[in-house]
Amino acid sequence: xxxxxxxxxxxxxxxxxxxxxxxxxxxxxxxxxxxxxxxxxxxxxxxxxxxxxxxxxxxxxxxxxxxxxxxxxxxxxxxxxxxxxxxxxxxxxxxxxxxxxxxxxxxxxxxxxxxxxxxxxxxxxxxxxxxxxxxxxxxxxxxxxxxxxxxxxxxxxxxxxxxxxxxxxxxxxxxxxxxxxxxxxxxxxxxxxxxxxxxxxxxxxxxxxxxxxxxxxxxxxxxxxxxxxxxxxxxxxxxxxxxxxxxxxxxxxxxxxxxxxxxxxxxxxxxxxxxxxxxxxxxxxxxxxxxxxxxxxxxxxxxxxxxxxxxxxxxxxxxxxxxxxxxxxxxxxxxxxxxxxxxxxxxxxxxxxxxxxxxxxxxxxxxxxxxxxxxxxxxxxxxxxxxxxxxxxxxxxxxxxxxxxxxxxxxxxxxxxxxxxxxxxxxxxxxxxxxxxxxxxxxxxxxxxxxxxxxxxxxxxxxxxxxxxxxxxx
Amino acid sequence: xxxxxxxxxxxxxxxxxxxxxxxxxxxxxxxxxxxxxxxxxxxxxxxxxxxxxxxxxxxxxxxxxxxxxxxxxxxxxxxxxxxxxxxxxxxxxxxxxxxxxxxxxxxx
Numbered sequence: 380x381x382x383x384x385x386x387x388x389x390x391x392x393x394x395x396x397x398x399x400x401x402x403x404x405x406x407x408x409x410x411x412x413x414x415x416x417x418x419x420x421x422x423x424x425x426x427x428x429x430x431x432x433x434x435x436x437x438x439x440x441x442x443x444x445x446x447x448x449x450x451x452x453x454x455x456x457x458x459x460x461x462x463x464x465x466x467x468x469x470x471x472x473x474x475x476x477x478x479x480x481x482x483x484x485x486x487x488x489x490x491x492x493x494x495x496x497x498x499x500x501x502x503x504x505x506x507x508x509x510x511x512x513x514x515x516x517x518x519x520x521x522x523x524x525x526x527x528x529x530x531x532x533x534x535x536x537x538x539x540x541x542x543x544x545x546x547x548x549x550x551x552x553x554x555x556x557x558x559x560x561x562x563x564x565x566x567x568x569x570x571x572x573x574x575x576x577x578x579x580x581x582x583x584x585x586x587x588x589x590x591x592x593x594x595x596x597x598x599x600x601x602x603x604x605x606x607x608x609x610x611x612x613x614x615x616x617x618x619x620x621x622x623x624x625x626x627x628x629x630x631x632x633x634x635x636x637x638x639x640x641x642x643x644x645x646x647x648x649x650x651x652x653x654x655x656x657x658x659x660x661x662x663x664x665x666x667x668x669x670x671x672x673x674x675x676x677x678x679x680x681x682x683x684x685x686x687x688x689x690x691x692x693x694x695x696x697x698x699x700x701x702x703x704x705x706x707x708x709x710x711x712x713x714x715x716x717x718x719x720x721x722x723x724x725x726x727x728x729x730x731x732x733x734x735x736x737x738x739x740x741x742x743x744x745x746x747x748x749x750x751x752x753x754x755x756x757x758x759x760x761x762x763x764x765x766x767x768x769x770x771x772x773x774x775x776x777x778x779x780x781x782x783x784x785x786x787x788x789x790x791x792x793x794x795x796x797x798x799x800x801x802x803x804x805x806x807x808x809x810x811x812x813x814x815x816x817x818x819x820x821x822x823x824x825x826x827x828x829x830x831x832x833x834x835x836x837x838x839x840x841x842x843x844x845x846x847x848x849x850x851x852x853x
Numbered sequence: 854x855x856x857x858x859x860x861x862x863x864x865x866x867x868x869x870x871x872x873x874x875x876x877x878x879x880x881x882x883x884x885x886x887x888x889x890x891x892x893x894x895x896x897x898x899x900x901x902x903x904x905x906x907x908x909x910x911x912x913x914x915x916x917x918x919x920x921x922x923x924x925x926x927x928x929x930x931x932x933x934x935x936x937x938x939x940x941x942x943x944x945x946x947x948x949x950x951x952x953x954x955x956x957x958x959x960x961x
Contacts, residue, residue: 388902391879391928395898398880398925422897430903435910 388431392424426754442759446766453767460739461771464732468775471728473782474721480783481790482714491629493569494663498702499670501534501660501677507694515539516660518645519653523684524660524697530668530676535564536643536658537633544639546601548614555597557615557639558632564640565592565626567663574598575609575624582623583642590642591620595628597638615639633659653691661702674699736768864896864904866947869932869940872914878927879905905930913939 396417403413421427433441454461492498502513503520516524516536525534538559546553562583570577573595582590591613602608612619620641631637664673677697685692750760871877871885882905883898908914913936919929932940 392899392902394925394927395878395880398878398927399898402884420898422899424899427899427902430900431906434903434906 385428385432388428392421392427396421423754429754442762443766446763447770449763450767450770454770457739460735464735464771465775465778467728467731467735468772469778469782471721471725472776472779473786475725476779476783477786477790478714478717478721480787482718491570491627495569495703496701497532497664497666497668498568499662499664499673500700500702501662502698502700503656504681504696504698507696512698513700515656516658517653517656518649518658519651520684520692520695521658521660522645522650524677524680527680527683528673528676530665530673532663532665533563533567534660534662535561535567536660537561537564538643539633539657539659541634541637542641544615545617546613546615547617549601553601555615555638556634556636557591557641558634558637559643560640561643561645564632564661567661568632569663570626570630572624573627574606575622577624577626578640578642583644585644585646587642587644589618589620590623591615592624592626592640593622594630594638595625598625615641653688662699670699670701732771863947864900865908866940866943867894868901868904868908868930869913869936869943872930872932873937873940876919876929876931878921878929880927882930908936911939912936 396414399417399420400410400413403416404410408416418424501516501524503516504512505514506512518536521534521536525531528534542557542559544555544557546555560578562578562580565572565577566579572592575592578590578592581587593613598604598608608622609624610621612621614620626640662673664670674697677699681692681695681697685695747760750763751757755763867886868882871882877885879901880898883896883901886894886896905914905916909916909930912933914930914932916928916930918926921927
């Protein structure tokens with residue numbers, strides 16, 4: 380197949396026109412009129428050339444490329460308008476992305492435990508006595524709950540007060556935060572260790588050798604992630620604990636920065652403590668059991684205990700709350716409001732940009748008329764304008780993504796301690812995509828930034844949030 | 854009757870038919886169509902060229918720069934054997950279409 384160049388076609392068209400002009404002259408027109416007549420008979424030369432060029436090529440893609448190039452040129456030629464439009468969009472998109480990411484990490488991300496929907500938190504419910512709804516449990520009550528329930532696969536307790544463990548005998552002494560937990564905690568949560576094993580109920584016996592599980596952070600930073608550490612002892616508060624395992628870095632129960640977990644090993648005197656409300660309780664429901672069913676079950680248990688111990692437990696109930704709902708609740712309402720607000724901001728941004736485009740369109744009437752004269756159909760012109768908008772939106776989205784990262788950091792700092800962030804929190808990549816599409820562009824900003832979240836419980840008596848933290852591998 | 858605009862497929866059929874009797878350049882094809890249709894079918898000359906290009910891509914016609922007897926350089930188009938077969942097929946399809954239209958239009 381002969382490959383024809385543009386100039387070849389131009390030559391051919393030229394010859395055609397000359398021939399036609401000749402015939403026109405032969406029928407009586409003068410040279411100038413003949414040339415005009417020839418052109419008129421031919422139609423739009425530019426159109427012809429374009430059409431020939433387009434034969435065999437995929438029109439839509441071709442058009443798109445051309446439109447994109449033209450759109451870019453148009454925007455460059457109008458820097459004022461372009462900047463304002465893009466910044467407006469960036470603001471709207473950025474703010475939304477930041478808040479969306481926040482909402483996603485706080486409210487929507489699943490917990491890093493096995494089958495997390497079956498995990499619940501249990502509280503002592505003092506409303507029967509005119510007191511608070513969510514109070515930590517006493518050891519005796521906890522043990523009764525664990526023994527008398529019918530709907531739980533397991534229940535574990537964490538001492539609500541973090542202990543300070545002085546690590547000595549291995550280089551620089553260091554103060555660590557640690558928690559006393561019942562031996563079945565890791566089993567109930569369904570957490571897999573990074574090295575070694577987690578605590579088991581056997582470790583929790585009063586007569587057992589002191590064992591400990593350390594955090595991944597501590598393991599790396601203090602012991603160089605040495606696998607030989609498993610099975611060796613470390614000296615905490617002058618007691619030798621055997622390190623049996625390392626838990627993943629994202630696990631920061633009950634508070635951020637917990638580095639050591641040791642068995643609670645309740646002694647007989649602790650077990651009978653019914654009025655010291657110091658324990659956070661986590662439970663795993665049996666498969667297929669709903670929170671409502673568990674609540675009903677525990678209501679029954681609470682009643683039975685109250686009958687047996689009227690002095691301490693009269694009108695004392697149990698509250699069962701799903702784990703994921705638990706620590707989002709204080710902030711949920713605020714986040715929803717924030718979401719609505721930035722939604723409106725985006726809307727306003729879009730309206731503003733639309734306004735700008737509208738204002739420009741009256742200036743562009745001549746340009747559009749010219750395009751029409753050259754043969755562009757209405758559909759084509761519309762597509763060209765749409766491409767311009769898409770280009771604006773795309774650049775706006777990119778800027779928005781950058782802005783949202785900054786916004787996210789600031790937002791993170793504003794969140795109260797009940798639900799707090801870690802330093803390297805980032806922006807969920809696909810959120811930027813959602814906003815790009817909203818504005819009519821299908822830009823996708825793919826950025827592999829990790830999102831980390833941390834939660835911290837509030838100090839002693841009222842624990843409103845149970846904490847954990849999650850971080851992605853670098 | 855005022856000249857009608859041609860639908861794309863039919864233009865190509867007309868071109869193939871025009872070239873049946875010999876080689877022609879673009880201008881000649883346009884003129885031939887106009888003349889033989891008694892000016893009913895008037896093409897914008899320019900619209901021939903995309904059609905010609907398409908036909909060439911499909912290998913129904915070939916083209917070459919030649920000098921006419923008047924000494925002018927023009928690109929001449931010719932039917933290929935494949936093109937001849939296509940012409941026959943298109944003509945019968947057209948006839949079928951016309952017959953079908955007639956039946957519908959004549960139906961009570």
